[in-house]
Amino acid sequence: MGARKRIAAEKRKEAAKSLYFAKLNDCPSSPRKMRYVVDMIRGMEVNRALGVLRFSNKKAAIDVEKLLRSAIANWEAKNDRKADDGELFVSRVFVDEGVTWKRMRPAPQGRGYRIRKRSNHVTLFVDSKNNEEKL
Secondary structure, eight states: OOHHHHHHHHHHHHHHTTOEEEEEEEESSOHHHHHHHHHHHTTOBHHHHHHHHHTOOOTHHHHHHHHHHHHHHHHHHHHTSOOOTTTEEEEEEEEEEOOOEEEEEEOGGGOEEEEEEOOEEEEEEEEEHHHHHHO
């Protein structure tokens, strides 16, 4: 690895130390369905977001709730303390398209219909209110 790449990689690693996030890769649901759930909690305080996800009827809410709990745990591990009530909020969350599996379904008269089984990647960032005020 060249010096320029190494310096850039170290800068990226240093910047990631101040970010608190969790990623969910290859979740087997379409990105569109996942974005409905993610849009419900964007910008919310984490305890309120957990309540919203807990009582949502969407199947994708179960995966996002688990991801949010993981992001909170990552924040607590990096800061060596428990999060206070109302301290953390969902700062950024986005859904990217993952791998699409192509399958064939039998159709009338010897034809085949194509089925696309979509997946997605979800990235969820949490941040503290105190950190937001400093910026």
